[in-house]
């Protein structure tokens with residue numbers, strides 16, 4: 001018997017039935033009242049999820065496209081920005097900025113740790129010229145399973161002529177983000193992580209302060225010109241053909257998110273992460289991320305000595321129909337990652353831990369079967 005592959009990966013994530021059903025509907029024309037109603041509803045709900053009063057723009061792209069779009073709209077060539085990198089996605093943000101001619105100062109944090117906001121403060125104070133125009137930061141660093149304290153960084157920039165751009169691709173709707181209260185100028189996310197949607201949509205919120213920067217930006221742009229998206233948004237549409245089916249699916253996903261409630265969603269993820277960490281430690285495995293920075297959405301685990309971890313992942317995938325993620329770049333073969341974001345409940349996690357036990361045992365890891373499952377069950381609240 002074959003069942004659906006269970007993706008316990010940090011995107012794409014599993015799709016609820018309502019989202020799949022929406023994706024299979026006959027197409028609508030986008031210049032109609034019917035489409036505009038979906039788009040308008042999705043945008044109202046998105047603002048609630050973002051906890052913002054500001055416009056949230058919608059793009060047909062993956063998360064990286066929206067990261068590029070944010071940079072191109074906010075800045076001009078030669079502008080100085082501080083990129084805080086704690087892993088693969090922080091590096092990517094810095095790389096895009098450099099490609100577009102920004103003067104990138106890099107704070108490179110050892111992988112497995114988050115940034116200390118005090119160090120950012122010190123960096124800003126020591127900046128010669130005091131002309132840093134933007135800070136680029138990853139909220140939930142998916143490659144290492146680390147969360148950065150973006151609230152504290154936002155606090156540092158309150159009265160400064162400097163924007164805070166947040167890569168929240170894997171965190172929005174999974175862990176708390178108070179866009180307006182925390183002073184986050186652009187918050188970028190993608191559809192295929194905690195939002196329970198297929199890949200292909202990206203969203204960016206834009207603060208008043210950011211709109212002032214955008215009006216002055218000298219970077220060339222056409223498809224991603226935020227001012228044209230803002231203008232269309234006031235007519236409940238987009239300047240170019242939107243990803244119609246994805247927008248309709250997103251309106252369904254937003255319904256589910258509002259219905260469950262953000263606080264409950266955050267509590268569910270926190271509980272899954274705790275159970276996952278307890279399970280793998282009970283199995284005799286070691287966590288990779290420093291615990292005070294550990295993510296509620298993805299758990300990174302060191303490969304046990306002498307064990308071919310990618311072989312164990314292969315067994316999980318081919319024999320147990322569960323996908324978990326590998327380590328990226330220099331962490332390949334050294335760590336593995338279990339995603340628990342979006343449409344995932346305690347039984348998905350228990351199945352995953354159980355299959356991980358079978359698979360690790362098969363590649364020679366010595367442990368007592370059931371140790372991880374028992375630990376997970378003891379710390380999980382099945383009613384969350």
Ligand SMILES: *Cc1c(COP(=O)(O)O)cnc(C)c1O
Nearest residue numbers: 062063064089140142169170190
């Ligand atoms: C997934 C992800 C991205 C973007 O990836 P895309 O493949 O372009 O959607 C960016 N940042 C983080 C933290 C991510 O997890």
